[in-house]
Amino acid sequence: NAGVTQTPKFQVLKTGQSMTLQCAQDMNHEYMSWYRQDPGMGLRLIHYSVGAGITDQGEVPNGYNVSRSTTEDFPLRLLSAAPSQTSVYFCASSSTSGGALEYFGPGTRLTVL
Amino acid sequence: AQSVAQPEDQVNVAEGNPLTVKCTYSVSGNPYLFWYVQYPNRGLQFLLKYITGDNLVKGSYGFEAEFNKSQTSFHLKKPSALVSDSALYFCAVRDRMDSNYQLIWGAGTKLIIKP
Numbered sequence: 241n242a243g244v245t246q247t248p249k250f251q252v253l254k255t256g257q258s259m260t261l262q263c264a265q266d267m268n269h270e271y272m273s274w275y276r277q278d279p280g281m282g283l284r285l286i287h288y289s290v291g292a293g294i295t296d297q298g299e300v301p302n303g304y305n306v307s308r309s310t311t312e313d314f315p316l317r318l319l320s321a322a323p324s325q326t327s328v329y330f331c332a333s334s335s336t337s338g339g340a341l342e343y344f345g346p347g348t349r350l351t352v353l
Numbered sequence: 354a355q356s357v358a359q360p361e362d363q364v365n366v367a368e369g370n371p372l373t374v375k376c377t378y379s380v381s382g383n384p385y386l387f388w389y390v391q392y393p394n395r396g397l398q399f400l401l402k403y404i405t406g407d408n409l410v411k412g413s414y415g416f417e418a419e420f421n422k423s424q425t426s427f428h429l430k431k432p433s434a435l436v437s438d439s440a441l442y443f444c445a446v447r448d449r450m451d452s453n454y455q456l457i458w459g460a461g462t463k464l465i466i467k468p
Contacts, residue, residue, distance in 0.1 A: 271454050280362075282443065282460035283397075290454065298455070330396060336454055339385045339404040339447075344396040 242266050246331050246345035253321040253352045261316040261348050263331030269343075270336045272314040273298070274306065276327040277347075283330070289314055290336060321352045355380045357446050359459035366434045367467050374429040374462045376444030385447040386427040387456070388418055392440045400442075403427060414438070434466045 247262045265272065273288040285298030289308040303325060305317040314333075318325060329348045334340040357378045366372045378384060388400040401412025408420045418429045429442060444459040 273455075280460065283458045285455065288453070288455065296453065332397075334454070339402065340454075341387070341399050341402065342397075342445075342456060344389075344398075346396045 244331055244333050244343050244345035246329075246348050248348060249346065250349050251351070253318070253350065255321060255323060255352060257321050259318050259321065261318075261329055261331075261350075263314045263316065263345060264312050265314075265331075265333040265343070266312065267333060267335075267343065268311060269333035270311070271340075272308065272331065272333045273342070274304070274314070274316045275330045275332065276300065276325075277330060278327050286316065286329075318350075323352045326350060326352045355446070355448060355457050357444055357457050357459040359442075359444055359462045361462050362460075363463045363465065365465045365467065368436055369433055372431050372434045372438070372464065372466070374442050374444075374464060376427045376429065376459055378425050378427065378444070378446045378457070380446055380448045380457070382448045382450040385449060386418075386420060387445040387447075388412065388416070388427075388429050389443045389445065390440045391443065391461075397443065400429070436466045436468055439464055439466045 244265045270291045274286040275283040284300045287306040289295045292311050295306050331345040332342040334342045386403040389397040391397050401410050403410050403420045411417045416431050441461050443461045445456045447456050
């Protein structure tokens, strides 16, 4: 199993550019989520999905879109990048058993100039 | 509102001494409780969890945590710290009644073990 994979590992954007962060998991997990991690802020939930075709907003959804067309993939789209979106982004997945672990990808370090 | 508090931004411990990283929580129902660790420039790794049963939970790398329902706490402990334990530690809680399966995260505690 590859677990949770994320691409790219690093990205630099200019203000106003758009891009998609890719996330895939091969554990057949129903639940997938995107977090951003900023210094001193811990993890903040951006969007999540409890299954293919179902997505919902987390704590900080503005400026981001997601879709879940398959169980495996959960891309995160930045519509018009802003410097405030400079952060480290983590994708995670888990089964929908309440006690289930969240498995994390290695992260994408995004800088918006 | 549901929340998780890690009251210490940083904990400093000498190698070989016991360590404690504190976590308290507030959820409306009964919680699932988790500890994760993050090494520099890495993703988060699972350490241990409390689901049910024995309040003392043992996890990876010699860590353990005790669920205290009356104090709503889940402090992480290790009897003898290693320099390699230096990392960022996160406590997380999930409400058993939350059908959205969301984890509520603490802000993290930086653990520094000095030789």
